[in-house]
Amino acid sequence: MSGSIRFLLTIGFSIWLSVTSWETAYAQSLAISQLKDSLQKPQSDSMRALNLIDLGRNYIQINLDSSWYYLHQAIFLSKKLPNKRILTKAYNALATTYVATGEASKGLAILRQADQISRAYPFDSIRLEVQARMTQAYRIQGNYQQALRIGLALDNDLEKHPERRAGLVVTLYSELALIHQHFQNDSLALLYYKKAYQFATNSRNKKSILAASGNLGEYYVTHQELSQAEFYLKKTLAISQELKLDHSTAETLRNIGEIKRNQHHYKAAIAYYEQALSIQKRIGAKEFIGYIYLELAQSYGSLNNLSRALSFLEQSITIFKAIQSAHYLHQALLVKVKLQQRLGHADQALQAFQEAQLLSDSLNGLEKQKAIAQIQAQFDVERQQNQIANLKKDLTLQQQTKNTIQLQLSLTQSQRTLYIAVSFLLLLFAGFMYINFYKLKKSQQLLSQQQDEIKTQNEQLTNLNKTKDQLFSIIGHDLRNPLVQLKQEIHQLQLAAQLGQKPVMSSLTGLEQKTDNILALLMTLLDWAYVQFKGFQTNLQVVNLTDHLAQVSSYFSDRTNQKQITIINQVEGHCLIMADPQQLGVVLRNLMDNAIKFTPVSGYIRLLAIEHVNTIELQIRDTGIGMTEDMINLAFTKPQVRPGTQAESGTGLGLKISRELLIKQNGKLVIEGIPKKGITVKVFFDKPAHADLTSD
Numbered sequence: 001m002s003g004s005i006r007f008l009l010t011i012g013f014s015i016w017l018s019v020t021s022w023e024t025a026y027a028q029s030l031a032i033s034q035l036k037d038s039l040q041k042p043q044s045d046s047m048r049a050l051n052l053i054d055l056g057r058n059y060i061q062i063n064l065d066s067s068w069y070y071l072h073q074a075i076f077l078s079k080k081l082p083n084k085r086i087l088t089k090a091y092n093a094l095a096t097t098y099v100a101t102g103e104a105s106k107g108l109a110i111l112r113q114a115d116q117i118s119r120a121y122p123f124d125s126i127r128l129e130v131q132a133r134m135t136q137a138y139r140i141q142g143n144y145q146q147a148l149r150i151g152l153a154l155d156n157d158l159e160k161h162p163e164r165r166a167g168l169v170v171t172l173y174s175e176l177a178l179i180h181q182h183f184q185n186d187s188l189a190l191l192y193y194k195k196a197y198q199f200a201t202n203s204r205n206k207k208s209i210l211a212a213s214g215n216l217g218e219y220y221v222t223h224q225e226l227s228q229a230e231f232y233l234k235k236t237l238a239i240s241q242e243l244k245l246d247h248s249t250a251e252t253l254r255n256i257g258e259i260k261r262n263q264h265h266y267k268a269a270i271a272y273y274e275q276a277l278s279i280q281k282r283i284g285a286k287e288f289i290g291y292i293y294l295e296l297a298q299s300y301g302s303l304n305n306l307s308r309a310l311s312f313l314e315q316s317i318t319i320f321k322a323i324q325s326a327h328y329l330h331q332a333l334l335v336k337v338k339l340q341q342r343l344g345h346a347d348q349a350l351q352a353f354q355e356a357q358l359l360s361d362s363l364n365g366l367e368k369q370k371a372i373a374q375i376q377a378q379f380d381v382e383r384q385q386n387q388i389a390n391l392k393k394d395l396t397l398q399q400q401t402k403n404t405i406q407l408q409l410s411l412t413q414s415q416r417t418l419y420i421a422v423s424f425l426l427l428l429f430a431g432f433m434y435i436n437f438y439k440l441k442k443s444q445q446l447l448s449q450q451q452d453e454i455k456t457q458n459e460q461l462t463n464l465n466k467t468k469d470q471l472f473s474i475i476g477h478d479l480r481n482p483l484v485q486l487k488q489e490i491h492q493l494q495l496a497a498q499l500g501q502k503p504v505m506s507s508l509t510g511l512e513q514k515t516d517n518i519l520a521l522l523m524t525l526l527d528w529a530y531v532q533f534k535g536f537q538t539n540l541q542v543v544n545l546t547d548h549l550a551q552v553s554s555y556f557s558d559r560t561n562q563k564q565i566t567i568i569n570q571v572e573g574h575c576l577i578m579a580d581p582q583q584l585g586v587v588l589r590n591l592m593d594n595a596i597k598f599t600p601v602s603g604y605i606r607l608l609a610i611e612h613v614n615t616i617e618l619q620i621r622d623t624g625i626g627m628t629e630d631m632i633n634l635a636f637t638k639p640q641v642r643p644g645t646q647a648e649s650g651t652g653l654g655l656k657i658s659r660e661l662l663i664k665q666n667g668k669l670v671i672e673g674i675p676k677k678g679i680t681v682k683v684f685f686d687k688p689a690h691a692d693l694t695s696d
């Protein structure tokens with residue numbers, strides 16, 4: 001059977017998948033929104049898992065990555081639930097996405113797990129759907145014997161349960177038709193196709209009509225009855241577009257394009273192919289995209305646009321190699337041979353032919369391996385039956401020897417009693433020795449633990465003494481000198497007042513600025529002392545970052561007005577974080593103090609909050625003098641003390657204090673800077689959990 005026909009046989013499942021799982025675009029959007037809202041509310045794990053499954057199903061046509069994400073979450077949660085039917089539904093939905101995108105092997109592996117779990121429960125609709133999907137997946141994979149076996153068994157089960165028949169009858173008839181078509185029993189295949197179409201028409205269900213008409217159209221394509229094929233496929237296209245089923249629309253467009261290509265209407269075929277390609281690229285079904293590229297290459301080749309044809313062909317080859325689709329890659333290589341021959345590139349044509357030949361040999365080898373595996377399986381069954389017969393004989397012999405063994409056991413019973421008594425005495429002695437050893441070891445461990453605690457306390461006392469010395473050193477050096485200067489300036493103002501001179505405004509402004517600097521320096525030293533002497537007790541709670549930023553901006557308003565610095569606050573609304581209010585205030589004051597200190601007159605400071613999955617990122621950007629990479633690396637260990645743009649003094653401890661306090665609050669501090677262009681300080685806080693928000 002040609003690659004084109006084999007590809008067409010996969011579309012029955014795609015159309016069935018579209019019409020049984022995907023709603024209209026509006027309904028999908030509304031359902032997704034409602035499901036996401038429900039996930040934010042308190043609910044049982046079972047209900048949450050079912051909502052995740054429904055969310056994954058609704059995302060199948062819109063975004064496969066989102067569908068896989070939610071379905072994997074559903075599987076993870078369902079494994080913990082006692083009701084494994086939910087896990088079966090999750091496996092079934094995930095397998096659907098893989099089969100729909102051409103990855104039948106992955107889908108089958110998951111479906112086998114779902115089938116094994118479903119067999120532990122009475123026959124129900126979930127098990128029916130799993131077996132229907134397995135029938136389709138085996139057929140798409142090329143294992144028609146296994147697909148026929150499961151399909152006939154499913155048909156028999158449906159006869160026993162007519163109340164569950166309506167939802168699957170169109171699918172079952174279509175699958176049996178495809179399987180009979182593979183075995184070249186065309187009359188029986190057409191009969192099943194027409195039965196499916198008749199049932200769908202009588203039910204007046206557009207989705208069922210879509211699946212049945214699509215399959216009939218594909219059947220007529222394979223038999224070159226192109227007018228009949230086009231009639232049914234255009235019915236399929238109209239319903240697909242009405243229901244906004246992207247995948248079904250794309251595949252129907254591709255099928256109509258193939259009809260136009262077979263009718264030698266190549267430009268019309270290209271138009272249909274390009275529409276189908278645009279939709280499939282949005283969905284992300286790689287195998288279907290690769291096959292459309294191959295058909296575009298053949299159409300452009302028929303129009304003698306060989307360069308365009310070769311371009312599309314190379315794209316299809318790249319995709320088929322990436323997804324390891326050997327059958328379609330073999331087709332593409334054969335087309336490449338013909339194109340290269342027409343271009344006169346004999347060497348490249350020969351290379352493509354050799355690749356195709358190797359691939360053909362490999363495919364033939366796989367078919368032989370399948371046949372050998374089936375023979376081996378039959379042999380294994382016969383061997384197991386023989387083993388069962390031999391085991392029955394062995395059971396008879398074992399029964400005869402059992403009586404002999406019982407006699408021997410009675411003779412050894414007295415010996416065992418003696419052995420038990422001796423063993424018990426030895427065990428008592430060993431227990432006594434073990435208890436003494438355990439007590440001794442426990443005493444040694446307690447002594448060692450006390451010694452370690454004394455050593456730790458000595459180290460803590462040493463560190464506290466060093467911290468005390470360092471604090472007094474900073475107070476003596478960094479705080480005394482500014483106070484001496486302040487006293488001298490006040491004295492000069494007093495002398496001027498005694499001489500009858502009016503104080504100059506610049507002198508008063510400078511005096512106010514020095515007072516602010518000393519106050520900021522004193523607060524920094526107190527904060528650092530609190531941190532070093534464990535003065536801060538962390539109490540994490542939900543905090544409104546917007547309010548704290550407003551308080552800090554108001555606190556520094558005099559300094560920003562004096563330096564004509566503009567603060568651009570882009571933190572909007574109620575930005576909630578998990579933090580200790582007191583420690584947060586210290587961190588924000590230190591960071592804003594640094595930004596104001598090192599920003600020149602008429603500069604800017606920008607405040608920005610960015611929401612991540614689990615954190616809130618606060619950015620404080622200034623247009624100041626910036627920092628080198630070496631200065632950033634030493635900022636938390638050996639900070640460099642630098643004067644501000646108006647000679648403001650400092651201790652260099654602000655960033656270190658901020659980092660230590662953020663660590664206590666499960667936060668993080670990152671500095672990015674460029675010399676003479678300012679720095680960006682990034683502060684990360686945890687987002688409040690739902691329970692925290694509820695309690696508050």
